[in-house]
Amino acid sequence: MRGTTLGFGFRELARDGEARVGLLVTPHGELETPVFMPVGTQGSVKSLGPEEVAATGARVVLGNTYHLMLRPGAELVARFGGLHGFMKWPHAVLTDSGGFQAFSLADNCRVSDDGFEFRSHLDGSRAALSPESAMDVQSQLGSDIAMQLDVCPPGAAPRSEVELACRRTSAWARRCLAAKAPWQAAFGIVQGGSDLALRRSHLDDIASLPFDGIALGGFSVGEPIEIMHARLAELAPHLDRERPRYLMGVGTPADLLRAVAAGIDMFDCVLPTRNARNGQALTRHGRIVVKQARYKDDPLPLDPECDCPTCTAGYARGYLRHLFLAQEILVMRLLTVHNLHLYGTLMREARTAIREGRYARYVAAALAGLAAEPTG
Amino acid sequence: MRGTTLGFGFRELARDGEARVGLLVTPHGELETPVFMPVGTQGSVKSLGPEEVAATGARVVLGNTYHLMLRPGAELVARFGGLHGFMKWPHAVLTDSGGFQAFSLADNCRVSDDGFEFRSHLDGSRAALSPESAMDVQSQLGSDIAMQLDVCPPGAAPRSEVELACRRTSAWARRCLAAKAPWQAAFGIVQGGSDLALRRSHLDDIASLPFDGIALGGFSVGEPIEIMHARLAELAPHLDRERPRYLMGVGTPADLLRAVAAGIDMFDCVLPTRNARNGQALTRHGRIVVKQARYKDDPLPLDPECDCPTCTAGYARGYLRHLFLAQEILVMRLLTVHNLHLYGTLMREARTAIREGRYARYVAAALAGLAAEPTG
Numbered sequence: 148m149r150g151t152t153l154g155f156g157f158r159e160l161a162r163d164g165e166a167r168v169g170l171l172v173t174p175h176g177e178l179e180t181p182v183f184m185p186v187g188t189q190g191s192v193k194s195l196g197p198e199e200v201a202a203t204g205a206r207v208v209l210g211n212t213y214h215l216m217l218r219p220g221a222e223l224v225a226r227f228g229g230l231h232g233f234m235k236w237p238h239a240v241l242t243d244s245g246g247f248q249a250f251s252l253a254d255n256c257r258v259s260d261d262g263f264e265f266r267s268h269l270d271g272s273r274a275a276l277s278p279e280s281a282m283d284v285q286s287q288l289g290s291d292i293a294m295q296l297d298v299c300p301p302g303a304a305p306r307s308e309v310e311l312a313c314r315r316t317s318a319w320a321r322r323c324l325a326a327k328a329p330w331q332a333a334f335g336i337v338q339g340g341s342d343l344a345l346r347r348s349h350l351d352d353i354a355s356l357p358f359d360g361i362a363l364g365g366f367s368v369g370e371p372i373e374i375m376h377a378r379l380a381e382l383a384p385h386l387d388r389e390r391p392r393y394l395m396g397v398g399t400p401a402d403l404l405r406a407v408a409a410g411i412d413m414f415d416c417v418l419p420t421r422n423a424r425n426g427q428a429l430t431r432h433g434r435i436v437v438k439q440a441r442y443k444d445d446p447l448p449l450d451p452e453c454d455c456p457t458c459t460a461g462y463a464r465g466y467l468r469h470l471f472l473a474q475e476i477l478v479m480r481l482l483t484v485h486n487l488h489l490y491g492t493l494m495r496e497a498r499t500a501i502r503e504g505r506y507a508r509y510v511a512a513a514l515a516g517l518a519a520e521p522t523g
Numbered sequence: 524m525r526g527t528t529l530g531f532g533f534r535e536l537a538r539d540g541e542a543r544v545g546l547l548v549t550p551h552g553e554l555e556t557p558v559f560m561p562v563g564t565q566g567s568v569k570s571l572g573p574e575e576v577a578a579t580g581a582r583v584v585l586g587n588t589y590h591l592m593l594r595p596g597a598e599l600v601a602r603f604g605g606l607h608g609f610m611k612w613p614h615a616v617l618t619d620s621g622g623f624q625a626f627s628l629a630d631n632c633r634v635s636d637d638g639f640e641f642r643s644h645l646d647g648s649r650a651a652l653s654p655e656s657a658m659d660v661q662s663q664l665g666s667d668i669a670m671q672l673d674v675c676p677p678g679a680a681p682r683s684e685v686e687l688a689c690r691r692t693s694a695w696a697r698r699c700l701a702a703k704a705p706w707q708a709a710f711g712i713v714q715g716g717s718d719l720a721l722r723r724s725h726l727d728d729i730a731s732l733p734f735d736g737i738a739l740g741g742f743s744v745g746e747p748i749e750i751m752h753a754r755l756a757e758l759a760p761h762l763d764r765e766r767p768r769y770l771m772g773v774g775t776p777a778d779l780l781r782a783v784a785a786g787i788d789m790f791d792c793v794l795p796t797r798n799a800r801n802g803q804a805l806t807r808h809g810r811i812v813v814k815q816a817r818y819k820d821d822p823l824p825l826d827p828e829c830d831c832p833t834c835t836a837g838y839a840r841g842y843l844r845h846l847f848l849a850q851e852i853l854v855m856r857l858l859t860v861h862n863l864h865l866y867g868t869l870m871r872e873a874r875t876a877i878r879e880g881r882y883a884r885y886v887a888a889a890l891a892g893l894a895a896e897p898t899g
Contacts, residue, residue: 190842191851219819219845226820226841233842443595444602465602466566466609469595475567476852 152359155291155332157391163506165383165410168498171207171391173239173291173332175231178206180391180412181497183403183490184241186420189214190224190234193420194480195487197236202456203484204491207239207291209415212284213248217267217274221287229289241334241415242290243395244281244323247299247364249274258298260315278322286328294362295323297336302369309340312365313349320356332359334393340365341374343381350385360413361386362393372402379409386410400429400493401517404510407497419490423482426471429489433519435464437482442468450521455488457481528735531667531708533767539882541759541786544874547583547767549615549667549708551607554582556767556788557873559779559866560617562796565590566600566610569796570856571863573612578832579860580867583615583667585791588660589624593643593650597663605665617710617791618666619771620657620699623675623740625650634674636691654698662704670738671699673712678745685716688741689725696732708735710769716741717750719757726761736789737762738769748778755785762786776805776869777893780886783873795866799858802847805865809895811840813858818844826897831864833857 154174161168169180185192185200187208192200200208210230215221227233230240246263250256253265253274262277276284278296285293296319298312320335327333335358339346354361363382366375379394386392393413394406403414419429428435430450435442445464449457462481470478493513500509530550537544545556561568561576563584568576576584586606591597603609606616622639626632629641629650638653652660654672661669672695674688696711703709711734715722730737739758742751755770762768769789770782779790795805804811806826811818821840825833838857846854869889876885 189845189849189851191846191849191853194852196836196853196856214849218849219841223820223841223845227822227839233839233845235836235838235842444599446603460572460611462611463603463609465595465599466611469565469599469609470567473565473567473590473594475565476570476855477567477572479852480572480856 152332155359159388161502163501163504166408166501166506167410168501169391169412175239175291176206179498181407181494182207182413183494184209184415185487186415186417194483197234199484201238203487204495207241208236210240210242210288210290211248212242212245215288216245216284217269221284225287231289240290241292242285242288244294244296245276246296249276262296278319279326282323282326286331292332292334293327294334295320295336297338297364299365300340304340309345312338313345317352320353324356334358334360334362336362336364338365341370341378343378346378346382347385354387360391360393362395364395366394367397376405379406383409401514404493404497404513408510419486420483423486424479428482429486430521431516432521435521437467437471449485455485457485528708531735535764537878539877539880542784542877542882543786544877545767545788551615551667552582555874557783557870558583558789559870560585560791561863562791562793570859573610575860577614579863580871583617584612586616586618586664586666587624588618588621591664592621592660593645597660601663607665616666617668618661618664620670620672621652622672625652638672654695655702658699658702662707668708668710669703671696671709671711673714673740675741676716680716685721688714689721693728696729700732710734710736710738712738712740714741717746717754719754722754722758723761730763736767736769738771740771742770743773752781755782759785776865777890780869780873780889784886795862796859799862800855804858805862806897807892809897811897813843813847825861831861833861
């Protein structure tokens with residue numbers, strides 16, 4: 148049985164090996180996969196307005212349930228018409244369940260068969276997330292796609308902890324489906340750490356449920372990244388083709404391109420936005436740390452071949468370095484726009500390469516560039 | 524004798540009482556006065572890109588010589604084509620002389636007949652500004668309009684200190700004119716504190732010199748604001764009509780409108796940009812402190828009648844409040860755009876009212892609104 152949420156759908160449009168182009172239909176527009184979802188943690192993709200986010204090619208953003216339920220509160224967001232109305236973002240929104248942040252950010256988080264109990268990292272107040280309340284909060288946030296509550300163990304967790312995480316995630320999957328709003332799509336989450344057998348058995352269970360999409364959680368949580376790519380390649384043949392596949396919290400540009408080769412359709416990660424605010428520009432020729440003295444009088448844009456607004460406006464590396472050293476917040480925006488534009492561009496190029504049956508060659512060339520040093 | 528810098532000029536286009544509309548011609552475009560110049564302290568109007576600054580109606584920005592000479596250094600800016608090329612700002616630029624910031628921001632500032640000696644507030648390194656070096660730095664910054672080095676005493680300074688400031692400013696005026704780049708317009712600065720006789724005699728001296736414009740410095744430095752407005756009204760008949768008049772560092776929207784009535788043409792102030800970053804929106808119906816609880820679930824834009832990008836996009840006061848409390852930097856930009864748009868709009872409306880011979884009525888109505896509480 149497959150997801151049947153009204154107004155939501157997915158269809159494979161083209162395939163090249165395991166890599167594929169898909170059409171994702173949401174109540175807030177259609178979009179093609181593979182797609183990267185910029186992270187709008189607390190109602191804003193940090194430093195950008197919605198029109199700038201859309202200009203990077205993004206047509207879906209991620210909102211963080213944990214942050215938003217604590218501040219300003221989901222009921223308040225609902226009164227503004229959900230995240231779409233609150234942020235003035237007209238395209239699709241996916242919300243996570245809040246469990247991951249409750250576990251990693253909150254104080255005194257305790258997990259039981261019933262969910263998470265914790266204290267807000269903002270003011271110490273008590274809060275909780277159960278499978279039912281996680282879905283309720285996400286329905287108030289009004290996202291197009293809600294994620295089930297899951298347990299995500301760290302990469303170094305012992306097998307018994309990973310097994311328990313799978314069992315709880317499976318039980319919560321059923322409770323989330325029972326509790327979800329009928330108009331909201333819901334994705335199930337596959338756990339299992341780096342153990343292929345655990346991954347496969349948990350995938351079998353989650354995939355048997357009528358979710359609208361299947362997410363792979365618990366990757367990029369401290370394990371060697373090559374382990375993740377190996378597991379993705381091994382899992383690929385076992386994923387059904389009718390539903391979108393979402394690799395949570397991943398990753399670098401190279402990680403995305405490699406994961407697309409294993410059939411992944413959707414990604415989110417704070418890397419392009421967070422690194423931008425830390426002064427790091429990602430280019431198809433490697434990374435630029437703008438504060439470095441080598442850029443002091445460099446008149447070139449971040450990437451002379453890039454067609455993002457920051458590069459086409461001609462902002463020099465030397466100017467961006469000055470803004471960063473002077474702590475001018477404009478530089479955060481200029482680098483964020485550039486980095487998200489790169490992610491959007493790579494996803495668009497990937498879709499074209501898949502359609503043209505040359506994805507393997509495209510990835511090989513792109514990875515060689517991404518690993519290089521910028522020459523300028 | 525009047526200013527004769529090639530490519531620079533001023534002409535009065537219309538007059539209503541002492542208020543007037545002027546045309547300012549610069550190598551980077553023509554613009555109409557009265558005009559407000561947003562402050563771009565260290566190569567950026569804080570939080571905005573140049574296209575956003577221009578969209579507020581601004582066609583000239585102010586750069587701070589003190590900040591830029593210390594970081595990144597004027598020679599470096601020159602290598603990028605001056606401030607225009609560095610910031611990618613295609614319109615006019617005015618730079619201050621650096622003296623005011625050296626006196627108020629630097630460590631161990633000493634003033635003599637030869638200028639200022641001080642230590643950088645950034646790293647304690649020794650630096651100095653003489654009339655000649657102030658003009659040299661400004662020519663490297665490439666501004667369309669350079670300001671003479673002056674001494675600006677605080678509002679509570681004794682008469683002897685104000686007299687000395689006038690004498691030094693007069694001597695430096697001549698040295699600055701001798702040192703200025705031939706392609707760069709230069710404005711002289713009238714000091715004299717709150718003393719009308721001192722003001723008039725210093726105006727007579729500065730106005731006798733071939734500056735391209737006359738600035739009034741030493742206002743809004745701690746004296747009661749009504750004193751400033753009284754002095755402006757008294758000085759108005761004594762200002763020649765052939766040159767632009769610039770009231771430095773002023774002020775609130777109401778201050779600008781009242782000063783325009785006294786014949787002032789140009790303004791700069793950090794108020795609209797700094798207050799924005801502190802969460803304060805200025806509207807024609809009074810100020811909005813966005814963090815206040817009263818705006819928690821307020822769905823209205825800052826000013827429902829405002830046509831700035833922030834208000835027309837429909838960002839709710841409740842959303843802006845959330846962004847401010849969550850320390851999302853997007854809110855700084857949204858409020859800065861709004862505040863600068865108000866300044867640009869008031870200056871545009873003032874020009875129209877002057878042309879139509881109804882400036883007194885326009886100001887009376889605008890001041891009543893500005894003093895009100897926002898009703899929403």
